[in-house]
Amino acid sequence: MKLADIYILQQLWESALVTLKEAEQISPNDDDILKRELYVSLYLEPPQSFRTALPIAEKLISNPNTANDPAVRLWQAAALGQKFKYLYDAGESLSSAGETESAESVRSKALQAVRAVVQLAPDPNSAPRIFLRRIFDPAREQSPPAENDLEVFKGDADFELAIYGGEQESRAPAGHGSR
Structure with a gap:
């Protein structure tokens, strides 16, 4: 070690x-x-990074001792962000690489992982939540630009709402949610 x-x-x-x-x-x-292993695998070059990380994440999530660890869900989200970007950059599904997952399916899983981080670490000032914001929008969070595994989802309203929560509500157009 x-x-x-x-x-x-x-x-x-x-x-x-x-x-x-x-x-x-x-x-x-x-x-x-x-x-x-999960953390380190995220620093490998894609696609090796997410291909290594995602099975480890699933193993940890299926383990009762680590299933509710927000860091595991955070790193799972990061790996899924890498996978989505890889698909997006390739402009195709992974079916040509012997896999059959669509970009939309990966996006959905990434959003689910992000929501799990928020649920498992409800304090916005907790380390997992701070890191979640940093890898989603490095410029806004003034974090290293290379730490950007979820930045591919920047501008996606579902991710914005999940990650920033109430801050999004204050940006809603007038008339929404009021009677």
């Missing part, structure tokens, strides 16, 4: 992931190792 931490600090993502996989073989039921 310490070696993986060193690789992470050096941003040697593939080396970190290989080292974490070795640690997982030694301790196969260690949730912390899986969570680190």
Whole structure:
């Protein structure tokens, strides 16, 4: 684990992931190792990033010990954002790559993951919620521009509402919601 931490600090993502996989073989039921694998996999190049991250996220979500961890849902949302962008940039579904998921299906899953983060971390000032806003709109949140896994959904009203909540209501046109 310490070696993986060193690789992470050096941003040697593939080396970190290989080292974490070795640690997982030694301790196969260690949730912390899986969570680190999930996090590290997001820094690989797409499509390897989301193809590695999403099965790990599903494994963690199906585990009662980590199912309600907002960080797991946050990283799942990030991986889905990467997958959506990959599909969007390719202008096609992944069917040509041997997969059959549509961009709309990925968008729906990403929105579901974002809503899970908000539900599991209701405090807007909690770390998961702050990071969620940062990867959605780095310019607005004054965060590193490269940390933008959900930025592909910027301007999508459903994502705006899920992530910013009440702030969106104040931007609604006059007459909406009033009697």
